[in-house]
Amino acid sequence: MYEQDDLVYDSRRPILPSDHTRPTTERDWIKRTLIGIAIVFMLAVIVLPLVLVFVEAFRKGAGEYFSTFGDPQSQAAIRLTLLVAAIAVPLNLVFGVAAAWCVAKFEFPGKAFLTTLIDLPFSVSPVVSGMVYVLLFGAQGFLHPWIKGTNIEIIFAVPGIVLATIFVTFPFIARELIPLMQDQGNGDEEAALSLGANGWQVFWRVTLPNIKWGLLYGVLLCNARAMGEFGAVSVVSGHIRGKTTTMPLDIEILYNEYNFAAAFAVASLLALLALVTLIVKTILEFRYGDELAGTRKH
Amino acid sequence: MDIRVQNVLKQFSRYPALNDVSLDIRSGELIALLGPSGSGKTTLLRLIAGLETPTAGRIFFGDDDASSKTVQQRNVGFVFQAYALFRNMTVLENISFGLKVRPRATRPPRAEIRKRAMELLDLVQLSGLHDRFPQQLSGGQRQRVALARALAIEPRVLLLDEPFGALDAQVRKELRKWLREIHDKTGHTTVFVTHDQEEALELADRLVVMSQGKIEQVGTPDEVYDRPDNPFVFNFIGESSNLPVEIDNGEVWVGGRAVGLGAGDTPKGAAQLFFRPHDVELVNEGAALAGVVAASRRVGGTRRVELEIGGDAQRIEIDLPFDHPAGDKTRIAFRPKRWRLFSTAR
Amino acid sequence: MVVSPAHPAKAGWTFVKPSVVPGFGLTFGYTLLYLSLIVLIPIIGLFLKAAQVPLEDIVRIATAPRTLNALRVSFGASFIAALVNIVFGLIVAWVLVRYKFPGRRLMDAVVDLPFALPTAVAGIALSTLYAPKGWIGWLVSANGPLHLGWKIAYTPTGIVIALIFIGLPFVVRTVQPVLEEFEAELEEAAATLGANRWQTISMVILPRLMPAILTGFSLAFARAVGEYGSVIFIAGNLPNVSEIAPVLIVIKLEEFDQAGAAVIAGIMLVIAFVMLFVINLIQAWARRRFGDV
Numbered sequence: 001m002y003e004q005d006d007l008v009y010d011s012r013r014p015i016l017p018s019d020h021t022r023p024t025t026e027r028d029w030i031k032r033t034l035i036g037i038a039i040v041f042m043l044a045v046i047v048l049p050l051v052l053v054f055v056e057a058f059r060k061g062a063g064e065y066f067s068t069f070g071d072p073q074s075q076a077a078i079r080l081t082l083l084v085a086a087i088a089v090p091l092n093l094v095f096g097v098a099a100a101w102c103v104a105k106f107e108f109p110g111k112a113f114l115t116t117l118i119d120l121p122f123s124v125s126p127v128v129s130g131m132v133y134v135l136l137f138g139a140q141g142f143l144h145p146w147i148k149g150t151n152i153e154i155i156f157a158v159p160g161i162v163l164a165t166i167f168v169t170f171p172f173i174a175r176e177l178i179p180l181m182q183d184q185g186n187g188d189e190e191a192a193l194s195l196g197a198n199g200w201q202v203f204w205r206v207t208l209p210n211i212k213w214g215l216l217y218g219v220l221l222c223n224a225r226a227m228g229e230f231g232a233v234s235v236v237s238g239h240i241r242g243k244t245t246t247m248p249l250d251i252e253i254l255y256n257e258y259n260f261a262a263a264f265a266v267a268s269l270l271a272l273l274a275l276v277t278l279i280v281k282t283i284l285e286f287r288y289g290d291e292l293a294g295t296r297k298h
Numbered sequence: 299m300d301i302r303v304q305n306v307l308k309q310f311s312r313y314p315a316l317n318d319v320s321l322d323i324r325s326g327e328l329i330a331l332l333g334p335s336g337s338g339k340t341t342l343l344r345l346i347a348g349l350e351t352p353t354a355g356r357i358f359f360g361d362d363d364a365s366s367k368t369v370q371q372r373n374v375g376f377v378f379q380a381y382a383l384f385r386n387m388t389v390l391e392n393i394s395f396g397l398k399v400r401p402r403a404t405r406p407p408r409a410e411i412r413k414r415a416m417e418l419l420d421l422v423q424l425s426g427l428h429d430r431f432p433q434q435l436s437g438g439q440r441q442r443v444a445l446a447r448a449l450a451i452e453p454r455v456l457l458l459d460e461p462f463g464a465l466d467a468q469v470r471k472e473l474r475k476w477l478r479e480i481h482d483k484t485g486h487t488t489v490f491v492t493h494d495q496e497e498a499l500e501l502a503d504r505l506v507v508m509s510q511g512k513i514e515q516v517g518t519p520d521e522v523y524d525r526p527d528n529p530f531v532f533n534f535i536g537e538s539s540n541l542p543v544e545i546d547n548g549e550v551w552v553g554g555r556a557v558g559l560g561a562g563d564t565p566k567g568a569a570q571l572f573f574r575p576h577d578v579e580l581v582n583e584g585a586a587l588a589g590v591v592a593a594s595r596r597v598g599g600t601r602r603v604e605l606e607i608g609g610d611a612q613r614i615e616i617d618l619p620f621d622h623p624a625g626d627k628t629r630i631a632f633r634p635k636r637w638r639l640f641s642t643a644r
Numbered sequence: 645m646v647v648s649p650a651h652p653a654k655a656g657w658t659f660v661k662p663s664v665v666p667g668f669g670l671t672f673g674y675t676l677l678y679l680s681l682i683v684l685i686p687i688i689g690l691f692l693k694a695a696q697v698p699l700e701d702i703v704r705i706a707t708a709p710r711t712l713n714a715l716r717v718s719f720g721a722s723f724i725a726a727l728v729n730i731v732f733g734l735i736v737a738w739v740l741v742r743y744k745f746p747g748r749r750l751m752d753a754v755v756d757l758p759f760a761l762p763t764a765v766a767g768i769a770l771s772t773l774y775a776p777k778g779w780i781g782w783l784v785s786a787n788g789p790l791h792l793g794w795k796i797a798y799t800p801t802g803i804v805i806a807l808i809f810i811g812l813p814f815v816v817r818t819v820q821p822v823l824e825e826f827e828a829e830l831e832e833a834a835a836t837l838g839a840n841r842w843q844t845i846s847m848v849i850l851p852r853l854m855p856a857i858l859t860g861f862s863l864a865f866a867r868a869v870g871e872y873g874s875v876i877f878i879a880g881n882l883p884n885v886s887e888i889a890p891v892l893i894v895i896k897l898e899e900f901d902q903a904g905a906a907v908i909a910g911i912m913l914v915i916a917f918v919m920l921f922v923i924n925l926i927q928a929w930a931r932r933r934f935g936d937v
Contacts, residue, residue, distance in 0.1 A: 098670070105667075106668050109659070370839070376833065399843045
């Protein structure tokens with residue numbers, strides 16, 4: 001990228017890793033020490049836990065590992081997790097696109113408040129996120145009288161789990177799209193409109209292609225969190241095995257029953273999901289970095 | 299402190315940024331490194347400072363071989379193009395930084411540091427602004443702080459990289475004069491990089507004209523302007539017109555006719571004739587360069603006339619007083635008063 | 645925002661600034677509806693619940709030793725973890741931006757793992773890793789080769805470890821871009837003025853990173869205070885010792901003590917809000933002081 005600068009030396013450019021012979025860098029032993037500290041720290045805090053998940057999952061052999069997934073309760077947990085994600089992610093996808101469209105393309109009073117509201121789940125404890133639904137629909141909840149007569153169950157049932165998951169995960173797609181669409185401005189859309197396209201045509205043919213990688217990235221993050229959410233779901237689930245336990249809750253139950261191999265086997269699936277998310281994210285950033293504005297912050 | 303650059307070569311990953319450059323800088327002089335971008339002038343400055351290490355060659359400060367010294371040990375005052383002021387420090391803290399970071403043994407006491415910094419602030423005419431932060435200053439003021447900061451360490455040599463590059467024309471002119479005054483007052487050996495020839499001609503004792511990693515010519519502003527060593531320098535410094543000519547019989551020929559200019563010792567054969575557009579006289583008779591007026595426009599106090607000369611209609615420019623009657627003619631004959639010939643014969 | 649000259653602003657006040665781009669009504673309406681259903685109504689419910697609790701009950705719940713201890717553990721551990729993350733996050737960001745070494749890209753990618761890995765998975769993994777018989781737990785235990793006698797899992801230290809795990813990416817990802825854009829000229833200026841490397845780093849570079857470090861700190865801290873999943877497995881959850889506030893909320897809910905849960909949640913929100921507000925003030929000051937010209 002800086003080949004041109006080889007000739008015209010621009011000292012205001014950032015220092016690159018390849019600059020290690022420059023006078024404004026540390027001595028080699030300091031470099032090595034710092035790299036060593038960073039590696040040891042990353043190993044101890046982040047890499048080893050991940051490795052351990054797979055080691056523990058296969059500790060009793062592949063047979064034991066796969067037998068976990070033959071267990072009906074674990075199967076039910078996997079099915080429920082997929083179901084919850086299949087409901088929550090599309091809903092949040094539509095919301096994320098709509099919210100990003102109105103926030104990024106228009107100026108209106110209260111916009112800052114709206115974006116703060118969108119960020120809210122990031123700053124609220126997941127436990128509290130689940131709790132608000134218990135307070136609303138639980139036995140002493142405000143809306144409990146409304147649903148008492150009907151057959152609808154929300155708390156300690158699947159709808160509550162879906163609601164809590166939606167609450168915790170709805171910011172992800174909007175947060176990814178808003179800075180991206182703000183950066184891109186309205187120029188393309190205005191050009192398309194001036195050429196006679198209608199609103200939907202503009203969205204499908206102009207906006208969507210512009211934001212597709214950012215959108216994919218947001219969906220990935222949203223999905224990873226939806227499948228992995230623990231605190232909020234734990235509060236509303238009631239932990240009825242085979243009925244209201246998602247995979248993370250299944251992990252907790254198995255772990256607390258000292259069934260470590262099974263707990264880590266289920267955990268390994270979620271860890272794999274996290275790895276795939278990370279890999280796709282890294283590829284997206286590497287290949288479409290320009291089309292993923294603001295990906296550095298979550 | 300005189301500086302000797304000896305056969306310095308600097309290679310960035312692929313291109314040689316400097317190719318076997320040698321230069322003697324005299325103690326106390328104000329010298330300009332002038333050249334287009336990519337000429338290697340900033341690289342040369344950074345090599346002198348120790349911000350780059352030469353691939354080959356050596357640099358002496360006096361009799362001291364500076365090549366092996368780090369930038370910290372060289373004790374140079376460097377003023378960066380964008381000033382590089384520390385914005386987390388006040389003006390006073392910026393200026394005293396170089397004294398504060400000295401090892402305890404050579405560090406002056408606090409009061410002394412403050413006193414010296416205040417004196418420097420006076421020198422750069424910014425007294426009273428010591429508590430400001432850099433972002434609260436104008437561009438010109440920042441430039442002065444950067445200079446004061448560089449002077450605070452009592453440098454052996456002062457190096458400035460495009461010192462006025464980021465300023466608007468008016469401030470630039472003022473600061474130019476002021477830098478000259480400061481230089482005369484403090485007597486530091488000063489090297490500055492610029493791509494602005496007017497700045498270099500006005501300010502410097504000597505110019506180093508560079509292009510493509512090489513020094514083209516070193517000399518006083520008058521020498522470089524009046525006796526350019528080569529076509530590049532003639533072209534680069536000041537206005538110039540040039541014309542392909544033939545040399546024969548010690549005379550200059552254009553389109554098969556002698557034009558009344560002596561060829562000196564330029565060898566017979568093809569050559570380029572260079573002259574300054576304003577340095578011409580119109581003639582009515584005798585051998586001369588003659589051409590058809592192709593375009594003519596008024597530029598301030600002069601009229602710039604574009605002439606087509608010879609059978610292949612080479613275009614050159616000459617300047618006339620704007621009210622000169624010749625401005626209305628369709629054909630003009632002239633002779634340069636001063637000219638240079640560069641042989642292109644192989 | 646670009647306003648097409650073909651559509652001059654209409655006279656008078658309009659809610660949305662006029663634009664040729666369509667779809668404001670639809671998207672704004674949908675956004676509001678969705679937010680109201682998912683966020684606003686439940687949050688209002690929370691406040692109504694808290695408002696129903698008599699003041700003496702609030703005081704009683706708030707001043708109960710178990711509540712106070714849980715809050716102390718939560719905020720204390722979060723604070724320590726965020727501090728640790730500043731130090732190591734800075735080192736990791738520095739190494740990633742400044743040095744070239746094998747595995748750099750991998751390390752860069754791995755930094756985001758805590759964002760992607762479900763907290764329950766992180767929880768059981770960290771717990772097993774730092775348990776007395778776990779790989780690292782054994783290494784630092786009295787029985788280990790180092791004879792350190794440290795106990796990490798099932799103690800407050802374990803809580804800190806889990807909170808370091810989830811907070812690290814916040815610090816790295818806020819410091820990294822600032823470091824990437826840091827002008828080499830400033831470091832060179834310090835060097836020409838005779839500053840050694842340490843002086844340059846401590847007097848020139850670190851002050852400029854301060855706003856980003858503070859932002860990273862507050863993000864990591866805010867996340868840590870509410871964290872539940874990764875902590876409960878490693879914490880031991882001993883009341884008054886290693887019980888964090890979110891665990892206490894869950895316990896209250898399981899005991900059908902909704903008032904107690906709401907009060908503790910309210911206190912957590914208020915304290916977190918005040919702390920973030922203070923940090924924001926410091927940050928605003930730092931930005932004024934060290935910010936961009």
